[in-house]
Amino acid sequence: MNYPKTLPETHKQLLDKIITTLKKDQRILGIGASGSYASDAMDKYSDLDLVIAVNPADFDDIMTERFTIINSIEGKIAAFTGEHVGEPRLVIALYAPHAIHVDYKFVSLPDAATRVDDTKVLWEKDQLLTDTFKTKKHQYPCPEPQWIEDRFWIWVHYAATKIARGEYFEALEFLSFLRNVALSPLALQQAGLTPSGVRKIETRLPEFSKELELTAAKPEKESLIIATNKCIELYLELRENEQIEINIEAQEMCVTYLKQETQA
Structure with missing residues (x-):
């Protein structure tokens, strides 16, 4: 995988674990990364902003089980949902030993097209996430x-x-x-x-x-x-x-x- 040059080694190690774990779940169809990962502007303080695209038929089950899935990734020490930022699909987690913050945004595959910034595909089945991104350009909300x-x-x-x-x-x-x-x-x-x-x-x-x-x-x-x-x-x-x-x-x-x- 062609990781961005600015990705710290500590983040890379955790990201490898995350991808290895999530891609085993047949209900998950793709994993993307946005934020400073997509713009190749990371440093040791950066979060990992991940989009987890799910088969629409399995979305409700994944939402029910998402903490079990996240807990299965080695190093997780805390996690909570993102209602405080108006995004209940989001789970915010912290991983040891390097205190790395990871945002997991679980979305039904078609909904992955709606995004505020560029998102790089980390892993996918059958080009599904890539093809979904092609249906709509990312658009950051602008002040009126x-x-x-x-x-x-x-x-x-x-x-x-x-x-x-x-x-x-x-x-x-x-x-x-x-x-x-x-x-x-x-x-x-x-x-x-x-x-x-x-x-x-x-x-x-x-x-x-x-x-x-x-x-x-x-x-x-x-x-x-x-x-x-x-x-x-x-x-x-x-x-x-x-x-x-x-x-x-x-x-x-x-x-x-x-x-x-x-x-x-």
């Missing part, structure tokens, strides 16, 4: 500028209420949401890059990252006010590059509300 504009000023209002009420940790979490859902994806998309939230933003957009640092606050009123205003400033700069319908009334009201309700 109008969708963000329609929500941004209500988001600002929400942040203002949390600061004004003294719910500082709640406000901190919300500023993180703005960075991950609006600011970073817009900046990355405008730069022609995959809009994957704040992931590796420091190296992908270093100048923007410096500005983004100013949106990170302490759980203190004044720090949160400064950071929220920086979020607004960055959003307005990004919005200049988009052709959208601007809700100036909402903008003016919510910016004024932030100023009035959070002033000392």
Whole structure:
């Protein structure tokens, strides 16, 4: 098998065990790898992001037995399902002795075509996974500028209420949401890059990252006010590059509300 050059030896050893085990199950029709494996950008901290394509007739049984299957791979020490990221088909596991994180996404074979990034086939029966991938191009979810504009000023209002009420940790979490859902994806998309939230933003957009640092606050009123205003400033700069319908009334009201309700 032609593994990517950046695949660490520790990951390769575990991947060999995983493939050897899974391909013995006649219900499994293919195994793919996405993420940093597919882009040949792995390091010792990388996860193994695996897609396990299953015969549709056997999918329910596999879902019932998936922990038994994963437990049969030597080294597994912990695992749980991915409801917290909205993906119940996902099992997240950790393997000894090198503390390697593995994501197993179990899908019915036809559903493997729907994917957010490139996926390399590691093993398959009769070209089934390769042929499935050919039916649809991978597509990363992109931010919709109008969708963000329609929500941004209500988001600002929400942040203002949390600061004004003294719910500082709640406000901190919300500023993180703005960075991950609006600011970073817009900046990355405008730069022609995959809009994957704040992931590796420091190296992908270093100048923007410096500005983004100013949106990170302490759980203190004044720090949160400064950071929220920086979020607004960055959003307005990004919005200049988009052709959208601007809700100036909402903008003016919510910016004024932030100023009035959070002033000392």
